[in-house]
Amino acid sequence: MKLENKVVLHACDGYDETRLTEILRTQMDMLGYDSAFFAGKKVVIKPNLVMKKEPDAAATTHPVVLSALLTVLAERDCKPLIAESPGGLFNRQRLEGVYRVCGITPVAEKHGVPLNYDTDSVNIAYPDGKTVKMFHILKPVAEADILIDLCKLKSHSLTKMSAAVKNFFGTIPGIEKFEMHATFPDYKDFGSMICDLCEMYCKTKKVIAITDAVVGMEGNGPTAGDPRKIGAMLMSSNPFASDVVGETLLGFAGTVPIVREGVARGLAPSDISGITLLGDDIKPLLISDFKEPDTAENRAPSALTVLSRGKLGRFFMPRPVAMSDKCRGCGECVASCPQHTIELVVKNGKKLARVRHGNCIRCYCCQELCPFEAIKVKKNFVIRIVGSI
Numbered sequence: 001m002k003l004e005n006k007v008v009l010h011a012c013d014g015y016d017e018t019r020l021t022e023i024l025r026t027q028m029d030m031l032g033y034d035s036a037f038f039a040g041k042k043v044v045i046k047p048n049l050v051m052k053k054e055p056d057a058a059a060t061t062h063p064v065v066l067s068a069l070l071t072v073l074a075e076r077d078c079k080p081l082i083a084e085s086p087g088g089l090f091n092r093q094r095l096e097g098v099y100r101v102c103g104i105t106p107v108a109e110k111h112g113v114p115l116n117y118d119t120d121s122v123n124i125a126y127p128d129g130k131t132v133k134m135f136h137i138l139k140p141v142a143e144a145d146i147l148i149d150l151c152k153l154k155s156h157s158l159t160k161m162s163a164a165v166k167n168f169f170g171t172i173p174g175i176e177k178f179e180m181h182a183t184f185p186d187y188k189d190f191g192s193m194i195c196d197l198c199e200m201y202c203k204t205k206k207v208i209a210i211t212d213a214v215v216g217m218e219g220n221g222p223t224a225g226d227p228r229k230i231g232a233m234l235m236s237s238n239p240f241a242s243d244v245v246g247e248t249l250l251g252f253a254g255t256v257p258i259v260r261e262g263v264a265r266g267l268a269p270s271d272i273s274g275i276t277l278l279g280d281d282i283k284p285l286l287i288s289d290f291k292e293p294d295t296a297e298n299r300a301p302s303a304l305t306v307l308s309r310g311k312l313g314r315f316f317m318p319r320p321v322a323m324s325d326k327c328r329g330c331g332e333c334v335a336s337c338p339q340h341t342i343e344l345v346v347k348n349g350k351k352l353a354r355v356r357h358g359n360c361i362r363c364y365c366c367q368e369l370c371p372f373e374a375i376k377v378k379k380n381f382v383i384r385i386v387g388s389i
Protein backbone atom coordinates (compact mmCIF):
# COMPACT_ATOMS: atom_id res chain seq x y z
CA MET A 1 0.00 0.00 0.00
CA LYS A 2 1.39 3.37 -1.02
CA LEU A 3 0.90 6.25 1.39
CA GLU A 4 0.44 9.76 0.07
CA ASN A 5 3.46 12.06 0.30
CA LYS A 6 1.59 15.29 0.86
CA VAL A 7 2.23 17.44 3.94
CA VAL A 8 0.73 20.85 4.68
CA LEU A 9 2.88 23.17 6.78
CA HIS A 10 1.94 26.57 8.17
CA ALA A 11 4.03 28.98 10.17
CA CYS A 12 2.45 29.65 13.56
CA ASP A 13 3.96 32.06 16.06
CA GLY A 14 2.17 31.01 19.23
CA TYR A 15 -0.87 29.39 20.81
CA ASP A 16 -3.43 31.91 19.62
CA GLU A 17 -6.68 29.98 19.23
CA THR A 18 -8.06 32.13 16.41
CA ARG A 19 -4.89 31.68 14.36
CA LEU A 20 -4.70 27.94 15.07
CA THR A 21 -8.34 27.46 14.11
CA GLU A 22 -7.71 29.27 10.85
CA ILE A 23 -4.64 27.11 10.14
CA LEU A 24 -6.36 23.80 10.92
CA ARG A 25 -9.42 24.78 8.90
CA THR A 26 -7.20 25.65 5.91
CA GLN A 27 -5.16 22.46 6.24
CA MET A 28 -8.27 20.26 6.43
CA ASP A 29 -9.71 22.01 3.38
CA MET A 30 -6.47 21.51 1.45
CA LEU A 31 -6.42 17.78 2.25
CA GLY A 32 -10.12 17.23 1.55
CA TYR A 33 -11.25 16.47 5.10
CA ASP A 34 -14.79 17.80 4.72
CA SER A 35 -18.10 16.80 6.32
CA ALA A 36 -18.53 13.92 3.85
CA PHE A 37 -15.14 12.51 4.92
CA PHE A 38 -16.24 12.34 8.57
CA ALA A 39 -19.92 11.42 8.01
CA GLY A 40 -20.97 8.33 9.97
CA LYS A 41 -17.39 7.58 11.06
CA LYS A 42 -16.07 6.82 14.54
CA VAL A 43 -13.31 9.36 15.13
CA VAL A 44 -10.70 9.14 17.88
CA ILE A 45 -8.21 11.90 18.65
CA LYS A 46 -4.96 10.56 20.11
CA PRO A 47 -3.05 13.49 21.68
CA ASN A 48 0.39 13.13 23.23
CA LEU A 49 -0.18 13.24 27.00
CA VAL A 50 2.82 11.24 28.10
CA MET A 51 2.49 12.26 31.75
CA LYS A 52 1.11 14.95 34.08
CA LYS A 53 2.86 18.04 32.71
CA GLU A 54 1.46 21.52 32.36
CA PRO A 55 1.13 22.81 28.79
CA ASP A 56 3.99 25.31 29.08
CA ALA A 57 6.45 22.46 29.73
CA ALA A 58 6.05 21.55 26.03
CA ALA A 59 6.01 17.83 26.76
CA THR A 60 2.39 17.34 25.72
CA THR A 61 0.03 18.44 22.95
CA HIS A 62 -1.02 22.00 23.76
CA PRO A 63 -4.70 22.23 24.81
CA VAL A 64 -5.26 25.29 22.61
CA VAL A 65 -4.36 23.18 19.56
CA LEU A 66 -6.92 20.61 20.70
CA SER A 67 -9.52 23.31 21.21
CA ALA A 68 -8.92 24.74 17.71
CA LEU A 69 -9.16 21.24 16.25
CA LEU A 70 -12.46 20.55 18.03
CA THR A 71 -13.90 23.79 16.60
CA VAL A 72 -12.90 22.77 13.07
CA LEU A 73 -14.23 19.22 13.54
CA ALA A 74 -17.57 20.59 14.84
CA GLU A 75 -17.85 22.65 11.66
CA ARG A 76 -17.65 19.28 9.85
CA ASP A 77 -20.30 17.68 12.11
CA CYS A 78 -17.65 15.40 13.58
CA LYS A 79 -18.05 14.24 17.20
CA PRO A 80 -14.76 12.64 18.24
CA LEU A 81 -13.58 10.86 21.36
CA ILE A 82 -10.26 11.85 22.96
CA ALA A 83 -8.23 8.81 24.00
CA GLU A 84 -4.73 8.36 25.37
CA SER A 85 -2.77 5.88 27.45
CA PRO A 86 -0.06 7.86 29.27
CA GLY A 87 3.04 6.24 30.74
CA GLY A 88 2.50 4.23 33.92
CA LEU A 89 -0.69 2.67 35.21
CA PHE A 90 -3.78 2.83 32.98
CA ASN A 91 -6.76 3.48 35.20
CA ARG A 92 -9.43 6.14 35.69
CA GLN A 93 -7.57 7.95 38.46
CA ARG A 94 -4.41 8.27 36.38
CA LEU A 95 -6.33 9.39 33.31
CA GLU A 96 -8.24 12.04 35.30
CA GLY A 97 -4.98 13.45 36.65
CA VAL A 98 -3.24 13.52 33.28
CA TYR A 99 -6.21 15.09 31.44
CA ARG A 100 -6.51 17.73 34.18
CA VAL A 101 -2.86 18.72 34.55
CA CYS A 102 -2.28 18.75 30.78
CA GLY A 103 -5.18 21.20 30.40
CA ILE A 104 -7.34 18.82 28.38
CA THR A 105 -10.34 18.53 30.76
CA PRO A 106 -11.62 22.14 30.43
CA VAL A 107 -11.19 22.01 26.64
CA ALA A 108 -13.21 18.80 26.36
CA GLU A 109 -15.90 20.27 28.66
CA LYS A 110 -16.05 23.52 26.66
CA HIS A 111 -16.64 21.60 23.41
CA GLY A 112 -18.83 18.88 24.92
CA VAL A 113 -16.46 16.18 23.68
CA PRO A 114 -15.94 13.00 25.75
CA LEU A 115 -12.64 11.94 27.25
CA ASN A 116 -11.97 8.22 27.19
CA TYR A 117 -12.00 6.34 30.53
CA ASP A 118 -12.56 2.90 29.03
CA THR A 119 -9.47 0.90 29.97
CA ASP A 120 -10.42 -2.16 27.94
CA SER A 121 -7.97 -3.28 25.31
CA VAL A 122 -8.07 -5.81 22.47
CA ASN A 123 -5.67 -7.91 20.42
CA ILE A 124 -5.33 -6.94 16.77
CA ALA A 125 -3.48 -9.25 14.39
CA TYR A 126 -1.10 -7.61 11.97
CA PRO A 127 0.38 -10.43 9.84
CA ASP A 128 2.31 -7.91 7.68
CA GLY A 129 4.32 -6.69 10.68
CA LYS A 130 8.08 -6.97 10.27
CA THR A 131 8.80 -7.14 14.00
CA VAL A 132 5.37 -7.58 15.63
CA LYS A 133 2.41 -9.50 14.21
CA MET A 134 -0.08 -8.91 17.03
CA PHE A 135 -0.73 -5.70 18.94
CA HIS A 136 -2.69 -5.21 22.13
CA ILE A 137 -4.27 -1.75 21.87
CA LEU A 138 -6.92 0.46 23.48
CA LYS A 139 -10.41 -0.72 22.54
CA PRO A 140 -11.73 2.70 21.42
CA VAL A 141 -8.71 3.08 19.14
CA ALA A 142 -9.29 -0.37 17.67
CA GLU A 143 -12.91 0.55 16.98
CA ALA A 144 -12.13 3.91 15.32
CA ASP A 145 -12.59 4.44 11.60
CA ILE A 146 -10.56 7.65 11.64
CA LEU A 147 -7.58 8.22 13.93
CA ILE A 148 -6.40 11.79 14.46
CA ASP A 149 -2.78 11.60 15.56
CA LEU A 150 -2.43 14.90 17.47
CA CYS A 151 1.24 14.76 18.36
CA LYS A 152 3.94 17.07 19.70
CA LEU A 153 7.30 17.57 17.98
CA LYS A 154 10.01 16.78 20.55
CA SER A 155 13.44 15.34 21.07
CA HIS A 156 13.43 11.87 22.59
CA SER A 157 16.12 10.12 24.61
CA LEU A 158 15.54 6.70 23.05
CA THR A 159 14.27 7.48 19.56
CA LYS A 160 15.94 10.90 19.08
CA MET A 161 12.65 12.47 17.97
CA SER A 162 9.03 11.96 18.93
CA ALA A 163 6.29 13.11 16.58
CA ALA A 164 3.54 11.54 14.47
CA VAL A 165 4.87 7.95 14.18
CA LYS A 166 6.03 7.62 17.79
CA ASN A 167 2.79 9.10 19.19
CA PHE A 168 0.99 5.84 18.39
CA PHE A 169 3.00 4.05 21.08
CA GLY A 170 0.47 5.61 23.47
CA THR A 171 -2.28 3.43 22.00
CA ILE A 172 -0.73 0.48 23.85
CA PRO A 173 -2.27 0.30 27.33
CA GLY A 174 -0.37 1.43 30.42
CA ILE A 175 2.52 -0.60 31.65
CA GLU A 176 2.38 -2.91 28.62
CA LYS A 177 4.50 -0.19 27.04
CA PHE A 178 7.26 -1.06 29.53
CA GLU A 179 6.95 -4.70 28.51
CA MET A 180 7.45 -3.67 24.89
CA HIS A 181 10.66 -1.92 25.93
CA ALA A 182 11.83 -5.08 27.65
CA THR A 183 10.93 -7.22 24.63
CA PHE A 184 12.78 -4.90 22.24
CA PRO A 185 15.79 -3.59 24.20
CA ASP A 186 17.68 -2.60 21.05
CA TYR A 187 16.47 0.80 19.87
CA LYS A 188 16.41 -0.41 16.24
CA ASP A 189 14.04 -3.29 17.04
CA PHE A 190 11.98 -0.95 19.19
CA GLY A 191 11.77 1.51 16.29
CA SER A 192 10.77 -1.27 13.90
CA MET A 193 7.96 -2.28 16.28
CA ILE A 194 6.69 1.33 16.38
CA CYS A 195 6.81 1.42 12.56
CA ASP A 196 4.72 -1.76 12.42
CA LEU A 197 2.17 -0.16 14.74
CA CYS A 198 1.92 3.05 12.72
CA GLU A 199 1.89 1.16 9.41
CA MET A 200 -0.95 -1.02 10.72
CA TYR A 201 -3.06 2.05 11.51
CA CYS A 202 -2.31 3.61 8.12
CA LYS A 203 -3.38 0.42 6.35
CA THR A 204 -6.52 -0.31 8.36
CA LYS A 205 -7.91 3.16 9.14
CA LYS A 206 -7.92 6.70 7.87
CA VAL A 207 -5.15 8.57 9.69
CA ILE A 208 -4.82 12.32 10.01
CA ALA A 209 -1.45 13.28 11.49
CA ILE A 210 -1.43 16.76 13.03
CA THR A 211 1.83 17.94 14.57
CA ASP A 212 1.93 20.63 17.23
CA ALA A 213 5.34 22.11 16.38
CA VAL A 214 4.54 25.60 17.61
CA VAL A 215 6.70 25.12 20.70
CA GLY A 216 8.49 21.78 20.87
CA MET A 217 10.93 20.26 23.32
CA GLU A 218 14.69 20.08 22.83
CA GLY A 219 17.38 18.31 24.84
CA ASN A 220 16.28 15.51 27.11
CA GLY A 221 12.81 14.91 25.70
CA PRO A 222 10.21 13.60 25.75
CA THR A 223 9.59 15.05 29.24
CA ALA A 224 12.80 16.40 30.80
CA GLY A 225 13.98 18.74 28.05
CA ASP A 226 13.43 22.45 27.48
CA PRO A 227 10.69 24.20 25.50
CA ARG A 228 11.91 25.50 22.16
CA LYS A 229 9.96 27.58 19.69
CA ILE A 230 9.71 25.90 16.30
CA GLY A 231 6.78 27.91 14.94
CA ALA A 232 4.95 25.40 12.73
CA MET A 233 1.83 23.29 12.41
CA LEU A 234 1.81 20.22 10.14
CA MET A 235 -0.99 18.07 8.74
CA SER A 236 -0.81 14.96 6.57
CA SER A 237 -2.53 11.65 5.94
CA ASN A 238 0.94 10.07 6.20
CA PRO A 239 2.66 10.19 9.64
CA PHE A 240 5.95 9.00 8.10
CA ALA A 241 6.02 11.82 5.52
CA SER A 242 5.00 14.29 8.22
CA ASP A 243 7.95 13.13 10.36
CA VAL A 244 10.37 13.55 7.43
CA VAL A 245 9.31 17.20 7.47
CA GLY A 246 9.53 17.24 11.30
CA GLU A 247 13.10 15.91 11.39
CA THR A 248 14.06 18.47 8.71
CA LEU A 249 12.65 21.34 10.78
CA LEU A 250 14.78 20.28 13.74
CA GLY A 251 17.97 19.89 11.71
CA PHE A 252 17.78 16.09 12.21
CA ALA A 253 17.13 15.28 8.52
CA GLY A 254 18.06 11.68 7.68
CA THR A 255 19.06 10.74 11.23
CA VAL A 256 15.92 9.73 13.15
CA PRO A 257 15.90 5.91 13.31
CA ILE A 258 12.10 5.45 13.28
CA VAL A 259 11.73 7.78 10.30
CA ARG A 260 14.58 6.01 8.48
CA GLU A 261 12.87 2.66 9.06
CA GLY A 262 9.69 4.09 7.49
CA VAL A 263 11.72 5.38 4.54
CA ALA A 264 13.40 1.98 4.11
CA ARG A 265 9.94 0.40 3.98
CA GLY A 266 8.91 2.77 1.19
CA LEU A 267 6.39 4.58 3.39
CA ALA A 268 7.91 8.03 2.82
CA PRO A 269 10.53 9.67 0.61
CA SER A 270 13.99 9.97 2.12
CA ASP A 271 13.91 13.77 2.21
CA ILE A 272 11.57 16.68 1.68
CA SER A 273 12.45 16.96 -2.01
CA GLY A 274 10.20 13.91 -2.54
CA ILE A 275 7.33 15.38 -0.52
CA THR A 276 4.57 17.58 -1.89
CA LEU A 277 4.95 20.31 0.70
CA LEU A 278 1.99 22.68 0.65
CA GLY A 279 1.30 25.86 2.61
CA ASP A 280 4.11 28.12 3.81
CA ASP A 281 7.80 28.07 2.91
CA ILE A 282 9.74 25.76 5.24
CA LYS A 283 13.09 27.56 4.84
CA PRO A 284 12.57 30.39 7.37
CA LEU A 285 11.53 27.77 9.97
CA LEU A 286 14.57 25.50 9.73
CA ILE A 287 16.53 25.20 13.00
CA SER A 288 20.26 24.56 12.98
CA ASP A 289 20.97 24.33 16.71
CA PHE A 290 18.13 22.20 18.09
CA LYS A 291 19.59 20.33 21.09
CA GLU A 292 19.77 16.54 20.93
CA PRO A 293 19.19 14.41 24.05
CA ASP A 294 22.22 13.48 26.20
CA THR A 295 21.77 9.95 24.87
CA ALA A 296 22.69 11.00 21.31
CA GLU A 297 25.67 8.67 21.11
CA ASN A 298 23.30 5.70 21.47
CA ARG A 299 22.84 6.06 17.78
CA ALA A 300 26.24 7.51 16.86
CA PRO A 301 28.23 5.12 14.64
CA SER A 302 31.20 5.09 16.98
CA ALA A 303 33.57 2.16 16.72
CA LEU A 304 32.62 1.10 20.22
CA THR A 305 28.90 0.96 19.69
CA VAL A 306 29.12 -0.64 16.26
CA LEU A 307 31.50 -3.33 17.42
CA SER A 308 29.54 -4.14 20.51
CA ARG A 309 25.85 -4.90 20.28
CA GLY A 310 23.69 -6.39 23.03
CA LYS A 311 24.77 -6.31 26.64
CA LEU A 312 28.33 -5.18 25.96
CA GLY A 313 27.04 -2.47 23.64
CA ARG A 314 24.74 -1.22 26.35
CA PHE A 315 27.76 -0.89 28.68
CA PHE A 316 28.97 1.98 26.49
CA MET A 317 25.61 3.70 26.27
CA PRO A 318 24.75 6.61 28.54
CA ARG A 319 23.25 5.32 31.75
CA PRO A 320 20.47 6.63 33.95
CA VAL A 321 21.46 7.89 37.39
CA ALA A 322 19.10 9.17 40.09
CA MET A 323 20.30 12.55 41.40
CA SER A 324 20.10 12.54 45.19
CA ASP A 325 19.48 16.31 45.40
CA LYS A 326 16.36 16.08 43.22
CA CYS A 327 15.00 12.59 43.97
CA ARG A 328 11.99 12.58 46.30
CA GLY A 329 11.72 8.81 46.62
CA CYS A 330 8.27 8.73 45.02
CA GLY A 331 8.91 5.34 43.41
CA GLU A 332 7.50 6.27 39.99
CA CYS A 333 10.72 5.11 38.30
CA VAL A 334 10.63 1.81 40.22
CA ALA A 335 7.14 1.15 38.85
CA SER A 336 8.11 2.21 35.31
CA CYS A 337 11.28 0.18 34.87
CA PRO A 338 10.66 -2.79 32.55
CA GLN A 339 13.74 -4.56 33.94
CA HIS A 340 12.85 -4.03 37.64
CA THR A 341 16.35 -2.75 38.10
CA ILE A 342 15.62 0.34 40.20
CA GLU A 343 15.19 0.16 43.96
CA LEU A 344 14.44 2.66 46.69
CA VAL A 345 17.12 2.86 49.35
CA VAL A 346 17.25 4.92 52.51
CA LYS A 347 20.19 7.32 52.82
CA ASN A 348 20.49 9.82 55.66
CA GLY A 349 16.86 9.11 56.54
CA LYS A 350 15.69 9.95 53.02
CA LYS A 351 14.27 7.57 50.40
CA LEU A 352 16.25 7.66 47.16
CA ALA A 353 16.11 5.75 43.89
CA ARG A 354 19.14 3.66 42.95
CA VAL A 355 19.67 2.08 39.52
CA ARG A 356 21.43 -1.28 39.32
CA HIS A 357 22.96 -0.94 35.87
CA GLY A 358 23.80 -4.57 35.15
CA ASN A 359 20.29 -5.34 33.98
CA CYS A 360 19.44 -1.92 32.54
CA ILE A 361 18.50 -1.93 28.85
CA ARG A 362 18.82 1.89 28.46
CA CYS A 363 15.19 2.40 27.50
CA TYR A 364 15.09 5.65 29.57
CA CYS A 365 11.50 5.07 30.74
CA CYS A 366 12.71 6.11 34.22
CA GLN A 367 13.92 9.46 32.91
CA GLU A 368 10.75 9.92 30.88
CA LEU A 369 8.39 9.29 33.77
CA CYS A 370 10.19 10.83 36.76
CA PRO A 371 7.93 13.69 37.83
CA PHE A 372 10.85 15.63 39.31
CA GLU A 373 13.41 15.36 36.50
CA ALA A 374 15.69 13.60 38.96
CA ILE A 375 17.06 11.03 36.51
CA LYS A 376 20.09 12.24 34.61
CA VAL A 377 21.64 10.34 31.77
CA LYS A 378 25.41 10.14 32.14
CA LYS A 379 27.88 9.30 29.41
CA ASN A 380 30.06 6.24 29.83
CA PHE A 381 33.55 7.25 31.00
CA VAL A 382 35.23 5.49 28.03
CA ILE A 383 33.02 7.40 25.57
CA ARG A 384 33.76 10.61 27.49
CA ILE A 385 37.52 10.07 27.20
CA VAL A 386 37.33 9.04 23.52
CA GLY A 387 35.08 12.02 22.79
CA SER A 388 37.49 14.44 24.41
CA ILE A 389 40.51 13.24 22.38
Ligand code: SF4
Binds near residue numbers: 323330331369
Ligand atom coordinates in the same frame (compact mmCIF):
# COMPACT_ATOMS: atom_id res chain seq x y z
S1 SF4 B 1 14.19 9.30 40.57
FE1 SF4 B 1 12.29 10.43 40.22
S2 SF4 B 1 10.75 8.87 39.92
FE2 SF4 B 1 12.48 7.87 40.88
S3 SF4 B 1 12.01 7.94 43.07
FE3 SF4 B 1 13.30 9.71 42.58
S4 SF4 B 1 11.86 11.37 42.21
FE4 SF4 B 1 10.68 9.47 42.07
Ligand code: SF4
Binds near residue numbers: 336365
Ligand atom coordinates in the same frame (compact mmCIF):
# COMPACT_ATOMS: atom_id res chain seq x y z
S1 SF4 C 1 16.80 1.73 34.78
FE1 SF4 C 1 15.74 3.18 33.44
S2 SF4 C 1 16.80 2.96 31.48
FE2 SF4 C 1 17.34 1.17 32.71
S3 SF4 C 1 15.87 -0.41 32.14
FE3 SF4 C 1 15.04 0.64 33.94
S4 SF4 C 1 13.74 2.26 33.10
FE4 SF4 C 1 15.03 1.55 31.42
